[in-house]
Amino acid sequence: MASTTIAVAQDSACYDLGRANWDPPWVPDLAAPPATIPLGPEQVVDIVILGDGYQDRALFEADLARWLADFYAVEVYDRFRGAFRIRAIFTRSVHPAGADRDSHYHVKLSSSGDVSNDGWWRGGSALDREFRERLFCALELFSLNRSRYPAGLDVGGSKTVIHNTLGRMYSHLVVCLLVRGPGGPVGGRTRDVPAPDGARLNVAFAELSIHEFGHAFAYLEDEYISQRGSSASRRNPNRRSLFTLSNLSFSKRLADELWLHLSPWGTLPRQAAGSEPSPLVGWLWRGGEQDLKVWHSEYQCLMNGRHENYAYTSDAAADPTANPGGGFTGANLRIRNRYCFWCQEIVVARILEKTGQLAASGDPSDINTRGRHWYERWVTTWRPRYWSFFDLPGRITDRETYYATAANFMSLGGLMLWGSDLYQPFAGTPPPAGPPTGAALDAEWVLLLGS
């Protein structure tokens, strides 16, 4: 007699996460809040969460819940929650992820327990290929928005502001691959994985990390200093485009800055005198992967971290993170649930770009020309709406107060952050040189000034 038992397979399961948020999909109408705009299937952004090294389904589900809570704790993702269709797949692993790669997806960990950086995700070994086969096979379980950036999208190669060369990348699909190692947290990494159809897929590998999602979805860069004394060799793009927006600047010149509008010289002018705390939001803060010749816009951010960060000063003798026996711990400058204002703005711009809100009739057909048009449209039309929607003046004022309060930075031992040498105002451009003129008028000026 045939069995009629219906059983749930315990070795795999699919999940909808927060379905009420995104079914049907929508974005807030920044031009007329609190109205919303419905999204079509070609506009929604897909997030698929997978797990590697999970031997226990309950543990995966607990991590899913934590990931989701972390995601919606970031205001920009909460307010645009209708744009992100989030689903997950549990597949049991017999073994945790590790260097021997006998977990389900064969994610490779280094000896230090971090996701290995030796190129295995695009490699040619049997395990490398099986990783990709299992990854893309899992994605077949869902109907996904597989839109991709045109191959001709030019972000200036690997020496420009963002590491992601976006051409042929899935623009509306990100995989977050939660990794469980044999013990302790697994350090995160985001890499683009070649797909069978010639596209490339951004995969955020991590135990749990919205930080990695920021890399994978919004192409944000690390703001921490990996190695003190290291020097950046990248450069800002010659022409501004929505596709090359970066949270890092490789120029300190006032004329080159992308986040001038957030600075004390920007849309909300701020200045201080005497013993008042100086405004700090939007200046040049030292570091961004490297230590020198690269800057970010705020002291703390979700895209920052620890590594070899300075806490208050680059003077090693006065480093609050110095250990008595030598060395240092590095300052943890990550806020788990908050982007700095510039990263937040980039995320909003990316969401609106991907969901088609920046498009208008008459847009250039060439993707690179279109990116420049959209940047201009962002600055003139959408940025003011974004500022109003997020109440940026109030938020910046609150943030300045936060940075001015010593109690928020107890590890600095009472030092006021505004006295730090880790930030600086934008630099000027030297005036054109030329021989002095007007000497013949000096006598008249002396008479005038003396009157």
Next chain:
Amino acid sequence: MAVTVGYVGTLEVETRNVARIWFALTSAASNSNWVKIGAHTAWFTMNMETSDRPSEMSKLSLLLEAMRSGLHLRVSHGGAASFKKYYAHDSFEVDGVEVLRAGLHF
């Protein structure tokens, strides 16, 4: 273009490699709270050996009057200069100055 407001608190002339006029601002006409940009007091400067010296001299006349009469001043300037008065990033080349009549404020 950056803008800083305040009251002229000091006016200096020096010849250190190049002839320059320097001035710094206070937050009120009657106090000594020096306006900062970043961590340090901001020093604004004009090169008197520029190719447009008459323009710099006309700014000087406004600065003098602002200092004498306690007038509110708005300085437009560039980013931090490559040279310094006392600390790195504390000097700013002036593009223009605006002065208000006594009792008016920017």
